[in-house]
Amino acid sequence: MTPTRWRIRNSTLYPKNREVKATTSILEREVLIDKLAEIVGSENVVTIDEALEEFSRDHSFVKPVKPLCIVYPKNKEEVKRIVRFANEHEIPLVPVSSGPPHLRGDTVPREGGIILNFSKMKKILKIDTRNRTVIVEPGVTFGELVPELEKHGLKLNMPLLPRASKSVLTSYLEREPPLMPKYQFDYVDPLLTMEVIFGTGDEFRTGTASGPGSLEEINADMVNPFGPGDVKYFKLLSGAQGSFGIVTWAMVKAEVAPKARKIYFIPFEKAEDTIEPMNRLLRYGVMGSVADEIFALNNFNLAVILADKWPDDFEALNKSLAPWTVVLCLGGYRRAEERIKVQEKCLMDIAQELAFEPTPYLPGAPGKEKLLIQLLSRPWEREPYWKLRAKGSCAEIFFLAPPSKVTQFLHVVPEVAAKHGCDISSIGGYIQPIVQGHAYHVEFDIPYDLSDDKEKEIAQKVFMEASEELIRLGAFFSRPYGAWADMVYSRYAEGTSIIRKLKDIFDPKHVLNPGVLSII
Template sequence: MKIIHESLLLDMKKLTAEDRATMNETILEQHSKDESHHSPVMPDVVVFPISKEEVASILKFANVHQIPVVPFGVGSSLEGHCIPLKGGISIDFQLMNQVIEVRPEDFLVRVQPGVTRTQLNQALKKYGLFFPVDPGADATIGGMAATNASGTTSVRYGIMRDQVRDLEVVLADGTIIHTGGLAAKSSSGYHMTGLFVGSEGTLGLFTEITLKVYGIPEHIAAGRATFPSIKEAVDGAISLLSAGIQVARVELVDPYSIHQVNKHSETDYPELPTLFLEFHGNEAGLKHDIQFAIELLEANGCNGLLFETDSKKRSILWEARHQLAYAFKHGHPGKEMMLTDVCLPLSELSGTVVYARNVIDQSGLVGGVLGHVGDGNFHSILMFNKKDPVEVKKANDVNEKIVEYALAKGGTCTGEHGIGIGKMKYLKKEHKDTLPLMKMIKQQLDPGHILNPGKIL
């Protein structure tokens, strides 16, 4: 389908109260990509709505004229979710960034989709509350809901799907619906909120999100534990969980990744398999948990332990983990980064992490292994030259081997990054029984296939 660009721009301007549609080349280029290695594709026009009514008007128009529509947050996704593969309209939600209502007594907050994670926690702090889902990037809440994001704290607080109570969704034809409510639980009908969370913009666009929030912990302690081997590090993490210790974060970083951290952040951490840990609770409880944790970790071969309660020192400790992807990027200029993202039963985790490390070593590619081992989710960072067909094939082969191994062990092809462009063939294998049902739902809600076409299915 050929889109007449000038006509489309004029139509989009008519659907917004002000001049908030553009075909500026720089802005189009910014909306052609995300943080993934997937090739950019330019949209025809970018629109910046300020209300659900404007979003509904844009979708009604697009549905009638069969124009693709792709939502955009801050572009931090990792599987090409916001790349407009078929051109059309990129809807940027950055102007819909209001924290609409905080309900401290209900531990709930209502936000627009363009609110970022950092912005939300700044607004919640004065109420003694925080939102725990931490994917690393300062992503928008809309994008995090769309991809069912999780991250470092999911072992304690759960993933994005666990936090969303209600969604205001604009469907492909412009209809506005709500999927849930304010109650902590409901047995009323199908769980529509759970269906839309993780749908990656293929079933509807979120214009309002109601989230569960939590009290800021009385005390927080962060730690770093080193081990002689990856297996011992993973087994150490599992021992903490099996003992019932209230771990808020437990992250694995392998020796090569620690090497990159040291180069990038000018730290001098021992270049050994390392667990980054965090505990939340009251002072007395934390002292007990930390002492018990030390005993368990040492029993699993831990040869170096450090705990910090000072907030600045804790931030420095976690900054090294959060900056890891950028450490690899800056350390290997000219190369692209591919991130694998599998999740497994805890009983299969250590074997799979060791397998992933071996596959990377055998490929000859630069790469590291890291992840949220407390919930069975880990990543491999692979650096490759996108212009070299041999390296591209090696990276794809490593990714495929890790995913196939995870699926064979009862795992999933993506624990948190989503399907997007890169994982579609694995979705078909993982969900061969239910894939026809997914296609039926897509067809019912978006018969014209205008919503983020070319993603998931």
């Protein structure tokens, strides 16, 4: 018997193989729920309107679409069965691993369908202290993994203050920039091998985790992400926003936790002035990088992060902090104090050469140094999330640029914001060197009040216009979320054709997050 093909309209399933009329009978949602409940259990299928509404939108400008239901798989076999069921009936699946808030539109179901929520797949499968690796399922968050690694003397190369509910696997799969560029040797670092269910429902493992048998049976260290063969499958999945496959576990690198740490600050008047000092600090003779964590924040973002009592502390800090501050942490491991002294000597040599003044005290906020070290060691656990503290919502504009061209892009967002009457002093700035300083992640955070239609409209205009101008100037949007997908792929005809062919191979029915990349 040929299975019925269904298409979605207004969160209702309609048969695809016959014309939809006003009198045409529709598949009752209860039938779909029953079929999914047979796979995961009725308690793991949610249809409550409040829950569906939460997943219909986020803090991006992506058009809201309400999903049909939310399904919570508990293991790989359930994921495979759900993917095959979706293929049989051509129902979209949108994988979600992190808890709210969501900021970028990648979890909004563009064509409706089923939210595949991995928050119940929370196993830390293995912590390998010898190889400094950890294997996690997609539901494991930074708030859960960081304390466990601390017990083993390890730490993660985390992005800047991820929310505690952020999936570790998703963060690294989406190439969020880590704070320690000295330990990042490729743009997908620290992600290593992984297990994936492709859109066909087929199971696959990448790199040295590939081959028949269970993880225990293959008896491999699984640290090499390349392969099998000459194909780098992990790069196909990285940054794809769940549109090629669903990762059910991944191995990521961990680092040895330092025995001692010391933080330094370098104040600057302009964003452009931060680049050369960071370049030099990342490349100093045989030592390589002088610092472990190294990044730059403007006064707005640094004040948002450090403020205790809101808004009084924030307003005071925003006024007293330097316009831009480079933050760097020195780490001591074996012979910790001696190592830090050597790093300090290198830091002072570079400071003398480039005429800047590093200080262990935060200019404009003395006494906050210990707090910042603590914050950088863990995810953000307070509510609201730090990017939402100012006005309740935030539009992110971020891109990559080589060190030689970073300064060419730093003026764009402030100029466009000023053009539209936006207060440029209320825009957050963040500059993060990545891949040992071979590139820079540049980010501007535009806060706005979601309930204020005019303010939201201005933020959206700034977001769209600044993004278009940055792309025109050559900024590289390597993670094209939301409206960026159209901007990027409309300029990349050859790559677009290849991506579509790959989609037809690995997800021929286009059930995995359709529309998220605009072209597939």
